[in-house]
Amino acid sequence: MIVVDGVSKTFPNGTAALDNISAKIGEGEFIVLLGPSGCGKSTLLRLLTGLEAPSGGQILWPEGAAGPGDIGFVFQDATLMPWASAAENVYLPLRLRGTSRAETREAVMAALAQVGLAEFANAKPAALSGGMKMRVSIARALVGAPKLLLMDEPFAALDEFTRFKLQADLHDVWRRTGKTIVFVTHSIYEAAYLATRVLVMSARPGRVAADIINPVAEGPERRTAADYTAFVKTLSDVLRKVMPT
């Protein structure tokens, strides 16, 4: 369990991005961070990697976790290396851990196939559309089978078809592997479909405005379940309250 304990973040220029955030992220949970633009969702996700320290409070990781390769990260932008092919970009996390290209070829191809880009393995980013680049970036985060997956609006730039498919695939991966996922989104529908728990954040400086367990039964029919619509309404009511007027 990751414990976020009274975390604040003020940037050197004086911007207060997060104010006294507390939350517990249990093993195998699918947490969705939902909040208006600029409320500090990306900042919180970055703090969860441990690459940057909070300016107040602390984050506690479980014993022995958060080593290299334990965290997969999908940035808000694709952030691929333009000089490397899709396969080389996906191979990167494995390469940095010292595994050879030959022994990881199958894992790389499987990760690309999972996001529907098997036949684009050799394409450079310049030859890929925005959505395809994003999917390569998702494959890169999944390839090392990390225990914790942090995703910053990974599907925001995708078309509806691809988004629905990748949402379903991600949910599958999560159910099969029992990963812990923290997922940032602007979309209430996406939150209601994916989350086991939704943390609604208030406008800047971000606070946890609500911490709601998703009552809708998991499974492929989730989106059409009767209580899905009710949950969407609950979330939008909460969100309306925290939106700056």
Next chain:
Amino acid sequence: MNRNMERAAPFIFGLVGLGLWQGAVWWLQVPLYVLPGPVAIVAAYAGDYAVLNAALLSTLTVTFAALLVSATLGVALALAMAASNLARAAIQPWAVILQVTPVVAIAPLIIIWVNQPFLALVVCATIVAFFPVLSNTAAGLAATPKELLDLFRLNGATRWQTLILLRLPAALPYFLAGLRISGTLALVGAVVAEFVAGSGGFASGLAYRILEAGYRLQIPRMFAALVLLALAGMAIYGVLGLFSRLMLRRRDAA
């Protein structure tokens, strides 16, 4: 159509200019030792092309040697500056001092200190040429996308891995842009050093031929050497530009 016109424009402009120049020289009967026309310059080149071409080759040899040293030195120093703040603090002011010191002022000293004339010329040209490679490569190494650096750290990359797999490739376009500027500067540096060295130096480069023609009042020959120099500068700039475009296209295009 429009693009073709744009491409042809500098040539047409140049031809018209040459025509006007030749016409004015004929019309006003300007003596050759004041201002030769294009025809006289071409004739002077045709009459002495073996010596002039050899001189061009000699200057180009110095230029490329200096460019090679500049590229190596610039990248090495940029790497040192990227690796440690102490190295950056130590190197940066000296690089700037060398850059702003007119090479004409220090060339005589260098020519005295370095006994071998070819080496002395290369040293002078390098002093003029290395700064753009250094500063561009340093800027490129500093401009590595922050998120990719995070990704590398997150996956436990060593400094070495980050350098080889990320920072150097990310800095390549900057390095190539610097190299292009350094290329023309190396030529300028080589010529200035030859001028300063005069007959005491290598005594075979284009600058020496220009001096020599000046003393003998062979003004058309002097102009021919100047034209060769200008063409060489343009060729270096063009070739390096083509080189960098090809490199980057090969690398980034699928």
